[in-house]
Amino acid sequence: MDKKTRAVALLFCIAGFVVFAALAVYVAAGNRRGGVLPEGQQVKYAAVSLSDASQTASAVSSAVAAPDSDDEMVRVRDYAPDIRVDLKYAGKRNMTGKALYDYSDAYLRYGTVKKLIRAQKKLAQYGLGLEIWDAYRTVKAQKKLWAVCPNPAYVSDPSKGTSSHTRGCAVDVTLVDSDGTEMVMPTGFDNLTKLADRDYSDIDDEFARENAMLLEKTMKSCGFNAYQEEWWHFTDKDSYPVVKDFVPPR
Numbered sequence: 001m002d003k004k005t006r007a008v009a010l011l012f013c014i015a016g017f018v019v020f021a022a023l024a025v026y027v028a029a030g031n032r033r034g035g036v037l038p039e040g041q042q043v044k045y046a047a048v049s050l051s052d053a054s055q056t057a058s059a060v061s062s063a064v065a066a067p068d069s070d071d072e073m074v075r076v077r078d079y080a081p082d083i084r085v086d087l088k089y090a091g092k093r094n095m096t097g098k099a100l101y102d103y104s105d106a107y108l109r110y111g112t113v114k115k116l117i118r119a120q121k122k123l124a125q126y127g128l129g130l131e132i133w134d135a136y137r138t139v140k141a142q143k144k145l146w147a148v149c150p151n152p153a154y155v156s157d158p159s160k161g162t163s164s165h166t167r168g169c170a171v172d173v174t175l176v177d178s179d180g181t182e183m184v185m186p187t188g189f190d191n192l193t194k195l196a197d198r199d200y201s202d203i204d205d206e207f208a209r210e211n212a213m214l215l216e217k218t219m220k221s222c223g224f225n226a227y228q229e230e231w232w233h234f235t236d237k238d239s240y241p242v243v244k245d246f247v248p249p250r
Helices: 003-033 110-124 139-148 206-221
Strands: 073-075 107-109 128-134 170-177 224-226 233-236
Touching (some): 073 110, 110 170, 110 206, 110 233, 206 224
Antiparallel strands (some): 073 107
16 A cells, blocks of 8 residues: 555544544533433423424324313313323322322313313424323322322312312323423422422523423413412313212223
8 A cells, every 4th residue: 555545544534533523422412411300211401492493283183073061071182192191190100109090091171171282282383292290180099199298289188179180170291302202391290399389490400491481381371370389280270160970991
């Protein structure tokens, strides 16, 4: 191999090393920006701004006929199949450490579901969507939850009436990206600290603040009230009577 050929080969080797080093730095930086939820689920730190957003809203369609009344209890995915569901009280990933439900589908008033659909369409502009952590909660489950956490700031006392969850018009939600990966938020579910409230000034992660503020703004604009102590909890502004005879199918 002559000197010219060796020089060209050396240049190619150097260029290849530079590209490899650059890729390694990029991957490492991406890993540093990621985090892990208590459940071990990877999250992506992503700014949420309209300039970066996908402008194509996801279509929500349903083959199930709409009920005659907004009062009717319905399965969310029958009318909003692109809203993800991960009921925390159907498993052990909650403050009780055990399952409180024997069903895994989310149920709500039809009127509440229609508002969730509007929120889902708005979030689709950002390439985001909703994931439901809790929806309709039976009175029996409410009693079990109160037994573990008899704190009215976080759990409604079942002896003093029913909560908005047991009336089928409250929902606990978080944000996910288009792949269903949970976005970084101020805390995980069932966090009973001040970090979980809606005073976001004590949240150091700017992306967590932005995501929580976007979720709150979107839900409020679609007809929900935001509970001050829990960034994930929203209640339909429309009032509904107590659910007396509805039992979610297993």
